[in-house]
Amino acid sequence: MNLLINGKQTDQLSVLDRGIQYGDGLFETIAVIDGRLSLWERHVQRLLSGCKRLGITAPEPAGLLAEAEALISHQQRAVLKIVVTRGIGGRGYRPSKDLQPSRVLYCTPWPDYPEECRKKGILMRLCATGLGINPALAQLKHLNRLEQVVARSEWSDPAIFEGLMLDSDGRVIEGTMSNLFLIKKGLLITPDLQRCGVAGVMRGLIIELAAKLNIPVLIESVSLDDVKSADALFISNSLIGILPVKAFSSQSYCLELIPPELVRAVDRVMSGGS
Numbered sequence: 001m002n003l004l005i006n007g008k009q010t011d012q013l014s015v016l017d018r019g020i021q022y023g024d025g026l027f028e029t030i031a032v033i034d035g036r037l038s039l040w041e042r043h044v045q046r047l048l049s050g051c052k053r054l055g056i057t058a059p060e061p062a063g064l065l066a067e068a069e070a071l072i073s074h075q076q077r078a079v080l081k082i083v084v085t086r087g088i089g090g091r092g093y094r095p096s097k098d099l100q101p102s103r104v105l106y107c108t109p110w111p112d113y114p115e116e117c118r119k120k121g122i123l124m125r126l127c128a129t130g131l132g133i134n135p136a137l138a139q140l141k142h143l144n145r146l147e148q149v150v151a152r153s154e155w156s157d158p159a160i161f162e163g164l165m166l167d168s169d170g171r172v173i174e175g176t177m178s179n180l181f182l183i184k185k186g187l188l189i190t191p192d193l194q195r196c197g198v199a200g201v202m203r204g205l206i207i208e209l210a211a212k213l214n215i216p217v218l219i220e221s222v223s224l225d226d227v228k229s230a231d232a233l234f235i236s237n238s239l240i241g242i243l244p245v246k247a248f249s250s251q252s253y254c255l256e257l258i259p260p261e262l263v264r265a266v267d268r269v270m271s272g273g274s
């Protein structure tokens with residue numbers, strides 16, 4: 001069984017769990033590379049700080065790691081998803097104080113991302129579905145992902161890898177499953193996520209590595225015009241690392257302007273190097 005719920009090999013979780021009832025929980029999606037949990041510390045830190053923000057009792061990190069390692073013990077390349085919910089019960093929306101959180105770990109095969117995407121870049125489109133502005137939930141990787149589900153169902157053309165999402169004021173925020181970076185005159189720019197969006201583990205790593213490599217980084221409000229006039233674009237998440245964008249709508253970009261030393265540094269850290 002490739003599934004552990006509260007430490008037991010089972011695929012059964014109560015329908016009364018608040019994760020199912022209200023999306024009351026958080027998740028992490030972690031790459032397993034060469035049998036190792038890539039960027040484990042960063043994922044755990046985000047999970048713990050998300051639990052703190054939502055007032056969910058956080059799982060104990062050493063126990064979580066032991067469960068995760070047991071689950072991936074026969075895997076070289078895979079995806080580990082961890083879901084933590086507030087647990088079962090509470091009348092209506094109001095959570096009781098003494099709830100036991102639920103912990104779900106499951107391992108799935110590595111997705112079939114064509115190697116070509118890394119070399120030749122991906123195509124991205126603009127989504128009509130917008131992201132609601134809500135600073136109280138901004139940056140969290142919480143379980144309410146309906147905006148992404150609706151946005152991702154806007155297109156079925158397999159040639160289009162990602163959709164760009166704007167907030168309800170028209171600011172550029174992120175992709176349906178990734179964060180966005182622009183390169184403009186040698187600057188690395190990524191949208192500010194104070195009002196909505198997911199603060200990706202990979203986004204955080206890229207910002208840190210860029211600073212170490214003396215690549216200037218700006219975190220700021222980004223418009224569609226900024227995206228269209230950028231020299232280069234790339235998307236990021238914990239599974240894909242950095243993927244260059246070849247074209248967005250009718251605009252093409254210069255893949256060569258993505259700093260190769262940044263891509264190499266990300267690959268190295270993802271695989272366990274420093």
Ligand SMILES: Cc1ncc(COP(=O)(O)O)c(C=O)c1O
Nearest residue numbers: 177178179198200201202237238
């Ligand atoms: C909406 C959204 N934004 C950003 C990300 C990137 O997050 P991470 O770098 O932690 O994988 C994801 C990843 O699934 C996502 O779904």
